[in-house]
Amino acid sequence: xxxxxxxxxxxxxxxxxxxxxxxxxxxxxxxxxxxxxxxxxxxxxxxxxxxxxxxxxxxxxxxxxxxxxxxxxxxxxxxxxxxxxxxxxxxxxxxxxxxxxxxxxxxxxxxxxxxxxxxxxxxxxxxxxxxxxxxxxxxxxxxxxxxxxxxxxxxxxxxxxxxxxxxxxxxxxxxxxxxxxxxxxxxxxxxxxxxxxxxxxxxxxxx
Numbered sequence: 743x744x745x746x747x748x749x750x751x752x753x754x755x756x757x758x759x760x761x762x763x764x765x766x767x768x769x770x771x772x773x774x775x776x777x778x779x780x781x782x783x784x785x786x787x788x789x790x791x792x793x794x795x796x797x798x799x800x801x802x803x804x805x806x807x808x809x810x811x812x813x814x815x816x817x818x819x820x821x822x823x824x825x826x827x828x829x830x831x832x833x834x835x836x837x838x839x840x841x842x843x844x845x846x847x848x849x850x851x852x853x854x855x856x857x858x859x860x861x862x863x864x865x866x867x868x869x870x871x872x873x874x875x876x877x878x879x880x881x882x883x884x885x886x887x888x889x890x891x892x893x894x895x896x897x898x899x900x901x902x903x904x905x906x907x908x909x910x911x912x913x914x915x916x917x918x919x920x921x922x923x924x925x926x927x928x929x930x931x932x933x934x935x936x937x938x939x940x941x942x943x944x945x946x947x948x949x
């Protein structure tokens with residue numbers, strides 16, 4: 743095997759080596775090299791150091807936005823509750839009237855007295871007053887249900903008096919619906935008319 747002579751080999755392969763000293767003597771080359779090195783350094787720190795910090799900041803921003811949304815919704819609910827409380831305090835004095843308009847029991851006896859009182863005040867004579875059967879049981883236990891009370895009414899009187907009775911019945915504090923009514927004249931030539939009426943009332947039935 744031939745001996746290795748480094749001097750001979752150096753001269754043989756010298757053309758494959760680049761003289762970097764000339765490269766660094768060039769100002770533009772030094773500037774570009776510095777810029778590239780700086781960019782590589784910045785990229786390194788962005789990827790390994792700043793990137794996790796940016797992720798944390800982004801998460802904190804999202805959490806802050808979510809908390810602001812929750813705070814806004816809570817503020818709306820608080821305002822709605824305050825509004826409801828003010829409305830309740832305003833209507834509290836009217837609760838007895840609401841109970842009278844839609845009682846929690848059938849109160850048929852009371853409704854009968856109210857109709858009789860209106861008839862007497864209007865100057866008409868009641869011929870008959872009948873109520874249909876009322877269901878006092880609720881289908882769903884523990885739940886309030888609106889139950890209806892149907893009644894039929896017949897009375898005699900003059901047209902103005904019967905008209906006055908109808909008007910007062912429809913503005914009665916208790917909710918009453920006049921489903922149908924008709925007038926019939928008597929056989930005599932007097933001004934007495936017969937009023938036939940079908941009505942309906944309601945109550946809240948709670949089991």
